[in-house]
Every structure is written in C-alpha cells, then in structure tokens.
Amino acid sequence: MYRHKLRFAKLATSVKESLKLGTTIKYKTGFWSVVKSLWQGAALTIRHFRNAKNRRTPAYVSDENYFKQPDGLVTLTYPYEALPIPDNGRYRLHNEIDDCIVCDLCAKVCPVNCIIIESVKATEDIGTTSDGTKKRLHAPVFDIDLAKCCYCGLCTTVCPTDCLTMTPVYDFVEVDIKNMVYHFTDLSPEEAEEKKQLLAKQQEEMAAAKAAALAAKKQQG
C-alpha cells in the first residue's frame, strides 16, 4: 500500500514537472538506457523460457491455485488433459429411462420445446422407479434435441423422479446435426408397436365388455 502511494506521488510530481516545463512526458533516450531496456526485454523472455519446465495442472475449481497462474506453460493438452468440471455445471442431458414415469413435465417446462415425448399406457404392471413411484406409461418416443437445448436446466428441476440429469460431458460435437437428437427410449419400434396394439386390444376388450354389460342391463331392465 505504502509503495503504491510512493509511486503515485512520484508519478504526480513528474507529471507536474512536465506540465511546468510545458512538455509531454519524455521517452528515455541515450545509449545505456536503451541497452538496459533491451536487456530487460531479453531477460523477461528468457525467464519465461526457463520456467517452461513448469506446467499448469488440471486443478479443480475449488483449488486455491485455480485462478492463480503459476509460472510456466498455461496450456493443457486438451483431449488428454482437461480442467475438471464443476459438479453443478450444466452440460449434456441424460435421462435414466428406467426411472422415468413419462409425466411430460419436462417437455412442458422446456422453454425451447426440444423434448419430444410420446406416451402409451401400459396394459400390465411395469414396476416402479427406484424411488418407489409406480410406472404406468411407456415412452415409445423420448427425444431431446441437444442442438436446440439452451442448457437452462429447468427440466432437471421439475422432474419428479430426478431421472433427468446433467452429466459432465461437454465434448459431443457431431458432423450431422441430426445426431444431436438423443433418443432415450428403451423400446424398439416393434416393441412400441406391440405395446400400442396391446393397449388398443385391451381398450377394445374393455369397450366390448362395457357394451356387453350395457346390453345385459338393458335386457334385465
């Protein structure tokens, strides 16, 4: 602090002096000051050259050296080394479809409408999620278009079973943009078709049963 004050005072006096003389601040000239400044420049680069044996380490953000640049090379050889990702970072989405109850909340909350869900009611019991919620729906389509996604994370907060999460993967470039659509469904198209037919059959049966019951009631009545 004191040193800064001193420096400032010096600067102020030199500015005052130069104002008094009616000149701008002069560059230093003369042989020795030129040699000195050349030497200073050379010393600076050689210092960096000698420190080049040290390297930045892939430290986690909470590391106290994270924002300090220590001596030496600043680059990490990226595909081989990478800075660790913060735990709450928002990167590629992942849906654990076994735990998804296909409630469609995520698709509704998404501000860019990049989640497409189709649901089919299950005909039989299809078990529960890992937190004990009963599953009643199949999802023949559960697509997230990560090219459209703005990584706001809203879908992960609304998900009642916490099956939709952000993973630490951020390096997923694709050559074809269609490959940015991630399919999370666990049903093959044939299986999906089968489930749909089962549901249709069940509904038909139920409708038939209902009609039969209605007819029986009428006869009685």
Add this chain to the structure above:
Amino acid sequence: MLAFLLTLGLMLLIVIAVVYAERKVAAFMQDRMGPTEAGPHGIMQPLLDVLKLLQKEDIIPTAADKKLFSIAPILVFVAVFAGFAVIPLAPAVVASGIGIGVFYMLAIISLDVVGLLMAGWGSNNKYAMLGAMRSVAQIVSYEIPAGLAILAVVMVCQSLDFQEISFQQGALMNQFPGLEYEMNWLFGIEALGINTTTIGGITTWNIFRVPLLFVAFIIYFIASLAECNRAPFDIPEAESELVAGFHVEYSGFRFAVFFLAEYAMMVLVCLVAVVLFLGSWNTPLPNIGPFSLAYWTSGTVGELSGILWGAFWLISKTLILLFVQLWARWTYPRLRVDQLMHLCWKVLTPIALAVVLGAGIWRLLMVG
C-alpha cells in the same frame, strides 16, 4: 562431391533442427507448448511440414512473370548454399578451401538480393513487390556495416582464407602451412609479454585477441539479423502488414525452397560469425599449466578426432548464436523503416568505420 553431400546433409539437418527449435522456443517464451503431436515432443513436425509442402500444388499466378517467378527461389537457394562451400567445418574439412573465401562469401551472398527482387517483381503482387523493395533496401544497406565489421577481422588476421583465420584463433595455429612461426600474444599486443600461442582456448579467439573486435562482432550480428530478414528487422516479410512479403504468391515446392533458403541463411551468417569472431572450430578451453585442456579437446589435425572435436565446437557455438537469433525474434518488436535506416546509416556504419580504423591501429601494435 563428398564435401558437397556432407555440407548439404549437415545444412538440412541444422535447418530442420532450427525450424523445430524456433517453434518450441517461441512457444516456451509465450508460455505455450509448441508442437506435441508428431512424434515424441513433436520432433517430427518440421520434417512432416516439409513433406506436406512438397505435396502441395505448385501454383503460378496467371499475371506473374513466369520465368522470373520460377527461377527466383532456386537462385536464392543457390546463393545461400554456395556460401557454405567455403566454411571450414573442422581443421581439415572444408568443401572449398580457397584463399579468398571471405571475399567470395560476401559476393555470393549478395546474389540473394537479386533472387528476392526477382521473386517480388515476378509475382506481380503489390505485397510481394513492397516486400521485395523493402528487402533489397534493407539488405543492401546492412551489407555495409556487416562488410566493414568483417573487414576489421580481415585486417587483424591479414587473411581472406576462412581456414587460416580459424587456425589463427587456437592452440593449433602453428600447424597451418604458412603460420609455423606466428605467435599469439595476450590481446594481440607483444609489448604485454604474455605469449598465448600455446595457451589457446578462448584467449586466442578474435574477440579476445583483439577486444575491439567484440564491437565488430555486435555490429556484424545485428547486421546479419537484418540480412536474413529476421525480427526485429523483418519488415520485408512482416506477416502483420505484408502478409508474407516477397514470397506471398509462392506455394508448394517453391515455397519450401524459400523457407529452406531463409533458415539456411540464418545458419550461414551464424557460422560466419563463429568462424570470424568466436574462434571457429577451436575449443574454448585454454591450456592451464599441466592441464592442456585445449589439446585434450581439439584432437589431432587431419584425423577423425580432430574432425569430430572441430565439428562439435563449431556446431555448438553456431547453435548458441542461432538461439540468440530466435530469442531476439520473440522478444523485440519490429522496427519501422525509418528506424531501420537510422540504425544502419547513422549508428552502425559510423561505429563500424571507427572499428575498422581502430583495427588498423591495433594491427600496427600487434606487429610491434
């Protein structure tokens, strides 16, 4: 023929090493890593770059002057490579040991300028033209202080033969035919009474033998940076203003030749500096009393040991100077044209003239 192949091979090897060193040194000075992928620590990078260049299409612009355009790179390369012919690599190894080697060197290197001008003019491109003009102005100007600095050495050594100048700067002096009875005195002055003929080592290097030549060395080194268009005198190629200067239109093999010639030129001027000022292929270690370090690290003239030691010392000194060149490039900003000319004509040339005068007086003192 053997000397030709040897020189060519050695030159290419050093050039490749320098290109790699340049990238690594630049990277380290800027806190980067440089090439890392091709081979261990990216060591294959310069070789692969050359292979890549050789595969590229050789484009000649429609508006270019085809003859000039295609001859220019060859002329530049030939001029530089011919300069290597007179450089002694070791006590008994020199491709062409002619008596007027220094003169020949100055003359043949000047041809380089013609090649650059042909390239710039023949490209029919304004950047190339500007680059060539700047380059010629700069090289022609800086040849004067460089030439004067060399003249000072020639006056002190009384010889235009690189090999004779080399022998004079070491403990092996008396083995050169014609120098059998010559003596070296400390600082070249017999009146001091200290005979360094058999001490050798650094005490007989030209910059030590005649300390005035240290000034000449500095002048020569600065001027040689300008002659091979290196930063801080790289205004002819100034990437940031002229794209690439005179070779902006070149591609493929022709570009590779320019590239090679440029780095070969760096190596050449450093070799000349080492031969003329820094004791050539002589060891830096002097004989001290019972420890004849100079003889131990010199080998025998004409035998394999002499050749290996000589080549080792010459090349290591050259590599150190080359490192200084790289260091300067990545430290200092480019000069403006007027600053460049100011430095040449108003600073270096007068000092060089004074050094020539001083060298003459010193020579008189040496004769006694």
